[in-house]
Amino acid sequence: MPEIIIRDSQPVLIDRSLTVILDCEKINIEYDLKDGEYAILIFNDHHGNVTLNESGKISHSHIQISYLQLEKYDLKQYSRIDVMKDSQLEVHTTYLGTAKKDVVFDLFNRESDSSVNISNNIVCLDQSSFSMDCIGTIVKGAKRSKCHQSSHCLTIDDPKKARVLPVLNIDENDVKASHSLAMGTIDEEVLFYMNSRGLNKKESLQLILRSYLMPSDDFYESFDNGRKIQEAAVRKVDEVCSM
């Protein structure tokens, strides 16, 4: 799967499977995906604040978009995607909540037999603020459509620093939709158990966060340079645990 590195704010059109490396402050992505199966991996590798704007539509296709946002800088993300007839959109997100992160997903089932499935894995560290609005809208006429959301948020130390808001706007009767959100902190007894085997807090957190945030090895193998990205992602998680 080819890879592109975005280094300026010029709009980038994505119309095929890609590994997308973000490496500038302002990024604009436009999706136009149709008639096929596509996998896209968005990996933030910019050493600084990032504003990411995404928009676009998918038609007669099956799309999987995965986000790895593990940088220790501010992030502002707005993603709006229209899902048209007979299309499936699967979104898997991974956010390491350091600094200030504001994320909005605005996903529309625009036509009949469309499907949206978004799952979010978030870790929010102390001294950070994380906010996510995950909005699914099924418009009138989008019959037999599906929209499902699930979010898991792990907060370290202070649970008040994370805000995750699942929203479903449904304007059609013949649909299936659901949302779920689980939020919690690390069990003190688990930390004691790990400490009692010789792991200090940093080492324990590294193991827990890697397991919580990192997708499986199989996931990376489907991308070009997947192994390299996996190693970079692990480094970022470890680096944040050392802060």
Added chain:
Amino acid sequence: MVMNMQKLEIKDLHVSAGEKEILKGIDLTVEKGEIHAIMGPNGNGKSTLLQTIMGHPAYTVTKGEILLNGEDVLAMSVDERSRKGLFLAMQYPKEIAGVTNSDFLRAAINSRLEKNISLFKFIKAMEGNISKLKMKEDLAHRFVNDGFSGGEKKRNEILQMLMLEPEFAMLDEIDSGLDVDAIKLVSDAILELKEKSDLGLMIVSHYERFFTLVRPTHSHVIVDGKIVVEGDDELVYKIDTDGYDWLYDELKIQPVRESRPLVYSLGTCARNPRGKNA
């Protein structure tokens, strides 16, 4: 040259959980190669003693000291205690979903080495110990204690002990949840490690069967936060036969009775099919 005898010393240890004093002056010394049986009725401080030695944050030491080879254990963090050679096999081992046994143990071993253990050496040791304890071959790739049966969790504690090779191990009711064959396997593994590294042990158990296999060199009975009687393995067998009542009578003491919250039932407001209150 003065040789510093390798031992774990507990001196006049007083421990509280919140406002409640649980341990009221424990004195105990365990030397390497010794096996100490810790007995006593439920809720009288046995597990508290082991958890306090390991550094559980729920317990506060109000008086006394714990020394490991002369070093102040109370000044050490929990992970430091482990790296210095203490190990606690827990009564209720925690589940860590998402973290595999092999990642967990490798990280734990590396935390006490200057140079990381080689993958080959680690796998060889892990496979050898898994086989010794007759555990499932895929254990290394399973998440720590996640979805394990009670017996598997206890064996996994012993597996971790074999891999980490501590100087002093504390086993908190490690035999509960194990079937007869598993108790034999576990006790054989414990004794093998003791032979190999002169391991010192403190074992909490209610059952003579386990002590018959590991044969304690010393035994202690804790009642109401104090060691009230000490002896050798004969004391274990006497308690197994006669219980604790003779001790209460002889020493004129009373154990702490485990208290459970009082539950009031208001009955049910549900109606039965005839329309009357159930």
